[in-house]
Amino acid sequence: xxxxxxxxxxxxxxxxxxxxxxxxxxxxxxxxxxxxxxxxxxxxxxxxxxxxxxxxxxxxxxxxxxxxxxxxxxxxxxxxxxxxxxxxxxxxxxxxxxxxxxxxxxxxxxxxxxxxxxxxxxxxxxxxxxxxxxxxxxxxxxxxxxxxxxxxxxxxxxxxxxxxxxxxxxxxxxxxxxxxxxxxxxxxxxxxxxxxxxxxxxxxxxxxxxxxxxxxxxxxxxxxxxxxxxxxxxxxxxxxxxxxxxxxxxxxxxxxxxxxxxxxxxxxxxxxxxxxxxxxxxxxxxxxxxxxxxxxxxxxxxxxxxxxxxxxxxxxxxxxxxxxxxxxxxxxxxxxxxxxxxxxxxxxxxxxxxxxxxxxxxxxxxxxxxxxxxxxxxxx
Numbered sequence: 001x002x003x004x005x006x007x008x009x010x011x012x013x014x015x016x017x018x019x020x021x022x023x024x025x026x027x028x029x030x031x032x033x034x035x036x037x038x039x040x041x042x043x044x045x046x047x048x049x050x051x052x053x054x055x056x057x058x059x060x061x062x063x064x065x066x067x068x069x070x071x072x073x074x075x076x077x078x079x080x081x082x083x084x085x086x087x088x089x090x091x092x093x094x095x096x097x098x099x100x101x102x103x104x105x106x107x108x109x110x111x112x113x114x115x116x117x118x119x120x121x122x123x124x125x126x127x128x129x130x131x132x133x134x135x136x137x138x139x140x141x142x143x144x145x146x147x148x149x150x151x152x153x154x155x156x157x158x159x160x161x162x163x164x165x166x167x168x169x170x171x172x173x174x175x176x177x178x179x180x181x182x183x184x185x186x187x188x189x190x191x192x193x194x195x196x197x198x199x200x201x202x203x204x205x206x207x208x209x210x211x212x213x214x215x216x217x218x219x220x221x222x223x224x225x226x227x228x229x230x231x232x233x234x235x236x237x238x239x240x241x242x243x244x245x246x247x248x249x250x251x252x253x254x255x256x257x258x259x260x261x262x263x264x265x266x267x268x269x270x271x272x273x274x275x276x277x278x279x280x281x282x283x284x285x286x287x288x289x290x291x292x293x294x295x296x297x298x299x300x301x302x303x304x305x306x307x308x309x310x311x312x313x314x315x316x317x318x319x320x321x322x323x324x325x326x327x328x329x330x331x332x333x334x335x336x337x338x339x340x341x342x343x344x345x346x347x348x349x350x351x352x353x354x355x356x357x358x359x360x361x362x363x364x365x366x367x368x369x370x371x372x373x374x375x376x377x378x379x380x
Contacts, residue, residue, distance in 0.1 A: 004028055004137065004182065010107035019135060019186045022149055024175055028182035034141040034200055035098050036091070038120045041200070042076050044095075045069045045088050051283060055127050055163065056084045064128065066162040085125040085195075090283055092116040093312040096349055103347035105137070105204060110345050111277055111317040117203040121145065121195035128161070129169035129192035135206040137184050140177035143199015147183055148174045150190045166190060207281055217276035218269070222262060232258045271326065271333075274319045278328035285330055286311040286370035293367045293374060295360065306376045308351040308363065314371040316345045327362075329371040336362040 005013050006025045017023045036044075045052035048070050057064030069088075092099040092115065102113055114134075118141075119127075131153070138147065148171035156167040169192055176196065177183060185191055187208065193201070232255055242248060247255075263269070302308075310316065318327040318341040325341035327334040340359045343352050344366075351372065355363060366372040 004104040005107075013184075014107070017184060017186070022173070022186065022189055023184040024177075025182045025184070027180050029104075029139065029180045032139070032141060032180040034202075035101075036095055036118065037142075038198070038200065040095075041086060041088055041091075041118055041120050042073075044091065045071050045086055046073055047094070049284065050088055050094060051090060052086065052088045054079075054084060054086050055125075057126070057128065057161070058083065064161040064163055064165070080122070081198075082122055083124040083126075085119055085121040085127055087117060087119040087127070089117045090115045091118045093283075096309075096312050099312065099347065099349055101202070102204070106347055108206070110347065111315075112206045112208075114205040114207040114281055117205060119201045119203065120198070121193075121201070122198050123195055125195040126193060128163055128165040129190055130163070130165055131188060131190040132185070132205075133187050133210075134208040135184070135186055137182055137204040138177070138193070139182045139202040139204065140179055141200040141202050142179055144176055144178050144196040145199060145201060146174060146176050146194050146196055148192045149185065153190045207277070209277070209280055213280065214273065214276070218263070218272060221272045230258070230261065267321075270319055274317060274326065275328050275331055275333065278315050278317050279331045282313070282315050282330060284313045286314045288368060288370040289374075293364060295364055298360070298364055298367065298374065301374055301376055302353065302355070304376070306374055308353070308367070309373045309375060310344065310349045310351070311371050311373050312349065316341075316371070318342075318345065329366060329369065332369060332371070334362050334365060 004025070006028050008023075008025070013023065044050050045054075046069070050069060052069030052071065054067045054069075054071070054075070055064065056067075059065070088094075092102065098116060101116065102110075105113060121143075129148075148169075150170060150172045152172070153166060153170070154168045158165045158167045169190060171192065175183065179199075234251065234254060237250065237254065314330045316327065316329050318325040318338075320326075320338060323338070325336050325338045327336050327341045327344065329344075337356065337358055339356065340362060351363070363372060367374055
């Protein structure tokens with residue numbers, strides 16, 4: 001039974017709610033204590049690598065403002081105590097212990113989980129009524145927030161604000177969430193949250209690439225292998241009597257065949273898409289260690305009790321081929337055992353030890369690519 005769903009069985013949730021119906025879970029995380037508070041979030045918003053925004057509104061004239069970080073610390077001195085929201089994405093990557101929260105969602109494919117966005121809202125703070133095209137779990141971490149939703153709504157957006165905000169919104173349901181409560185929203189459900197008092201909301205978002213995203217990924221692959229599939233040919237196929245400028249049915253078929261031949265085969269397309277999903281919506285690439293790790297150094301470190309962690313900025317997924325795993329780490333491919341690939345993709349960032357003898361080389365490659373981090377436990 002997954003903690004995130006309260007007493008609801010995951011199979012029941014997936015059959016009845018997932019991408020179908022909203023679900024309010026009271027006490028999804030009883031006694032929840034936020035791992036980071038508003039001050040931590042404000043400090044993170046001042047860091048260059050953090051993606052942060054401050055949204056103010058509605059203003060006295062009904063308008064809204066949007067500012068992007070990183071921010072100077074003094075911005076919070078005069079911001080006031082009403083009608084503003086600070087949002088920071090990928091917080092679990094900046095503060096890895098927060099990633100443990102994702103273990104409560106292990107009933108979902110791990111490759112679909114995107115990030116934990118944390119928002120602090122002053123009283124009245126909001127981002128306005130809007131609609132997302134992906135699943136999201138809204139966990140109230142601190143304070144109270146009123147959420148209104150609508151399944152039916154006019155798609156028109158406001159053109160007088162710097163936000164993707166619905167021009168009209170008539171709520172169909174309304175709830176006040178308190179700490180530990182959680183609201184699940186499937187794609188396409190309009191929602192509007194307003195802080196009733198200062199508080200934190202954790203948004204656990206899912207990745208859902210569009211058809212355009214997938215076509216771009218496939219196109220980039222084709223561009224890298226432009227010679228594949230050859231060129232259009234009509235040798236031995238031309239006939240007389242065509243009207244000027246006409247592309248006849250046989251030529252259209254040959255053009256389509258040429259395009260299909262250039263597309264990846266089924267197996268290769270699988271690899272292209274799996275590689276793409278390991279990079280999709282990834283804000284930063286992991287950096288290799290300053291000095292390469294040798295096999296002897298790895299063995300010595302593990303013998304002395306060192307631990308191995310995923311780099312929080314690396315994204316892992318894999319597909320099975322011939323009882324082996326094709327593992328992708330932020331776009332790089334590694335051929336390895338299914339057991340190692342599974343261990344690397346679990347919600348807990350620490351790699352299970354001891355290593356299987358066959359895994360040492362792959363782990364060493366991942367370490368030297370920056371996707372894994374070796375922690376001896378010694379402080380600098």
